[in-house]
Amino acid sequence: MRKSWFTVVALMLSVMLALTACSGGNNKEPAASKPAASGAASEAPKSDGKPTKIVFWTFQELHQKYYEDMAKKWNEKNPDKQIEFEGSTFPYDDMHNKLLVALQTGVGAPDMADIEISKFANYLKGTPQLAPLNDIVEPELNNLVKSRFDIYAKDGQYYGIDYHVGASVIYYNKEILDKAGVNPDDIKTWDDYKAAGKTVLEKTGVPMTTLETTEQWSLWPLIAQQDGDFLGADGSVTLDSDVNIKTVQYMQDLIKEKIAIGTPGGFHHSEEYWAFMNKGGAASIWMPMWYMGRFVDNMPDLKGKMVIKPMPAWTEGGARSAGMGGTGTVVTQQSKVQEITKQFLAYAKLSKEGNIEIWKQLGFDPIRSEVWEAPELKEANKFTDYFGTDIFTMLSGVKNEIKPVNIGEKTPAIIDAVKRSVMFRTLNDMEDPAKVLKEVAEEVRAQ
Template identity: 60%
Template sequence: GKPQLVELNDIIDPVKDKTIQSRFDIYSKDGKYYGIDFHVGATVIYYNKELLDKAGVNPDEIVTWDDFKEAGKKVVSATGKPMITIETDGPWTYWPLVVQQGSDFYDKDGNVILDNDINIKTLTFLKQLLDEKIAIAAPGGDHHAEEYYGFMNKGGAASVVMPMWYMVRFTDYMPDLKGKIVIKPMPKWTADGKRSAGMGGTGTAITNQCKNVELAKEFLAFAKLSKEANIQIWKELGFDPIRWDVWSDPALKEPNKYTEYFGDYIFDVLMSMKDEIDSPTVTENTPKMNELVVQTVLYKVLKEKSMSPEQALKNVANEMRK
């Protein structure tokens, strides 16, 4: 029937050429936008430079996932620490690796493509990293577990793949790594592959029960779409703002807890991959799909190791096609 949310095209369209388009797509249907995000959620890789240095690994030379695997062998050999942690109870390792290849769980028309070749290959790669002891399952199951924060804070692993909004987890929960973590684009799968994916999302919408829709829209445009607001979204919240035209603004290099922890180059990294940040296709069934991918696919393949990547993905894909 009629959506309970107000269309926002009239406030989004005037600034679309200055924003990351894919961040509006996740709140859209049939060309109409119903929500505005706080952040791009550009996925990056956070390296523990201290561990890489001990292994003689230069993160700038890790260009592809094959390079990453080889570097991981050196890190494990030199330090006894895993190269990376992989979520078995959360989507934040597997999903961005799929999306960066132009794949997803659904195609743009809402058809299930979970069991396609790219997704099988990607899950097989993660399983190989675990089997070869280059990676370990994230303590606590995901990268938001207390066990994980404690493990990582002590230099437990040499890297983690997460969106840029994860910076606040480092500053708040892993203070001992200050000055040791460097942010880089994700390794790519092919020579011309993409090095990021826009993951997660915290959108603001207006319901159609609103007594003054135009006033709410005017405020939302100011609070989420204006240049000033996007600068403040970084300064106050540590999010990568959806307006890319502020990424080069000097205000984003001014000292705050994030520049003090990581350095003032953060948005140079983001700008270098501006055109490589696709976001997932989100449908009405995405919550159910993600639940099954985590509980059935990732847990059985990566944690229990009781099912092949291909079989696990096909099982869930067939269930979601019913």
């Protein structure tokens, strides 16, 4: 009797295995990259000199490469605290969902992960499952751009460290402006910009710029410049403020007068837009500094033709930039090696050395603003080859004018509404900005 039990159980198990293997077909998501399971399995540091394993998830391959390189440098400097860095890159949505579920359920999270700013609030709901980073951030805070840390904070605890300031700038196609006889340095205010746009359109037939109809980057810096924002400092919805209505109206007018057109493909990260811009489709675009990389990688024909300038101000002497976007690297509560992970993170992203590498490797404007003047930032690289050498001279000039944005619990909802509804209805369907903004703001408030 006992023996036949064994057979039965063995049989059952094998059938079960076969069946569950079949049902794996339900999982439609493409296997993104290396197995992700190893997450929480990282072991506590051992005294036998074995390197500590740090598991990292991101949605941006460049970030993974950056950390891998920094891990090598760390190991050279710290022979007694060796680490084994294991990074994985997933598609954007995939990674955020996986991480959210892992944190929610309490198993399977990596030691360290990237969270994009518009998703960050999701991870701060309830009791944050992330480790506070105050012990590494606070000693350095004087050298850092503080507003870039506030956006990842809750109740006085800092949970994320950004890669960059994300200063918004304007990229002009010098070739087109020259044809129209417009000097970009003369464009001081948005009124000047509109006038210049008219000239460009008349002389060359090319629109001055493109405005995103399905993303928020065309609008957000413009309102942040004027201290308007989607949310107030207390997290309340301020989408329908007068400043915002006026700004959306300005954008709609640009389109009505054909000075601007809706971005081909809807947003500035679409293949259609890159092809369009690469052929000299528009004379300018305002995006954050980190957009430089898209020019270098996706619009090769514009090399040497683009110049980077501070954005026009709304009033003479007004702020000429705003800190946009961002990705915070976090350390999870589930990690069993939090201490060494934090130390490594501080080395990679807070130290002077790390911040110089961030510019060299990623082309971002580092969050440690003292390095902006460092000679290393003037050295030639693929970005200076493309845009010229005075990128940071320009940036240092607007250093004190980079307006912060407010991030709160409603950020994911409001960004979503701006993307799907506000931009499209006002800039594509040409609905009345005041009406649209009021309607959407009410809706998000009610949630």
